[in-house]
Amino acid sequence: MSNTIKKAFEIVQLIEKNQGKYTLTDIVKILGINKTTAFRNLKTLEELNILEKINNLYYLGISLFEMGSKVYIKQIVIEKIHPILRELSEDVNETVNLAKIHNGMVLYLDKIESKRSLQIQSSIGDTLPLYCTSLGKSILSILPEDEMREIIKNINFERTTNKTISNPKKLIEQINEIKLKGYSIDDEEFEEGLVCISVPLYLKHHNFYGSFSLSGPSIRFDQATLLELSKKLKKYKNIIIEKLKH
């Protein structure tokens, strides 16, 4: 049903993956669709400012920015939480990330970069696997048991570092630990030299299953520091829950 919309969306998704990389012909080849169809759909999408064409290369268009700014979670949840996360970031002088679960993945919602942060590893709007980020593990720990197991069942474990969790058993073990401790750690499990610590964030009224984290280089994030940070995270978590109660 309504294949045309889906086809158009497929094109937009392709452009989302690689902005400024693809030309009409590329798109036709990659998606295996007819040239004329692609041409017309691209034209329409351009007219609607959903895509933008510069030198025959396609980019996401400004309509998406406009509409994206008005999504409930952005206007209500993120905007309200943002100033609190900003305080946290200034308090500990580290980079803060906010995320929620979406389609069995971690979706990055907000980010406050500390002045001393170097690497840019994630951008708002990115999605990453649940099992290799502290954010994801935190979220898993607050999901209803059966939902959590269903999601884990469908995970395809892929290593990105030699510390990456590589099987469901180990993941579930860690999740049980997180449930007790109230926070999760990613100790270079996704990227060498990068350590993150997260606390889960459940906002009942907004049907929000998410988490937020502090991240930085492993040199700075030793055991003692992590314990300190976990306390800070929990403190700000309570502030957020209080603010978004109704």
Place this chain on the structure above:
Amino acid sequence: MSNTIKKAFEIVQLIEKNQGKYTLTDIVKILGINKTTAFRNLKTLEELNILEKINNLYYLGISLFEMGSKVYIKQIVIEKIHPILRELSEDVNETVNLAKIHNGMVLYLDKIESKRSLQIQSSIGDTLPLYCTSLGKSILSILPEDEMREIIKNINFERTTNKTISNPKKLIEQINEIKLKGYSIDDEEFEEGLVCISVPLYLKHHNFYGSFSLSGPSIRFDQATLLELSKKLKKYKNIIIEKLKH
């Protein structure tokens, strides 16, 4: 051409205007389309997470947030400018807004609220007329002459306060003044009690015609203060231009 996409977009635009207000039947009535068509398109849009249905009411979906976060202007321009605007906001302790021109309107791109700001008058992603905001007038002052005149020709002047500019002649007068002074003021021209001051921002390399502003209650924004703020704005403008030079 590709009417299906346009029809779908029309629906999304309607939802954008009033999230959580419309049901299938409402949409059918408002847009004057067939019920079955609307039903199917809504279903598809829902499947793609472009729309979300809660209790038969439609909201913008999370796909729009994801894609919106990756629009060039957001990832490159806004993210880079944001920390500078944050400094400005903290420096003067007032609310900062960033905007660009889009379809002859002011499009709000970013906002840093000061702790003492009360009213929320604009949200990121909103569009407002050019002639009744300081942001818009600043932008008009840096557009190529013919483009500026073309845009002004198409403006439908509508008063929202008794100070609103109500004819092209007065607007062009003010624009010429702004060109000399290097900043523009909105003295309760859009909303009673609200004063804004903006400087234009042209980023050649990014083909960016925009501006940023400070805004607050008229009590606080007297003549002397405005002069001070204009100097601050110009200072930060230069910092931004320097940072986004290449």
Place this chain on the structure above:
DNA sequence: GCTCATGGTTTCACTATATGAAACTTCGTT
């Protein structure tokens, strides 16, 4: 607890509408 009304959902025949092969244009390169 039955009836009615309202709004959401499904069916199915129809034709309007999107499709795609081929022709054509544009532009940059040799």
Place this chain on the structure above:
DNA sequence: AACGAAGTTTCATATAGTGAAACCATGAGC
């Protein structure tokens, strides 16, 4: 100037979206 590669337009065709009508679910009123 000729060639090739990429974008654009044409037009016949049939697929895929359309919409009237029937159907179902829910909730209000009696």
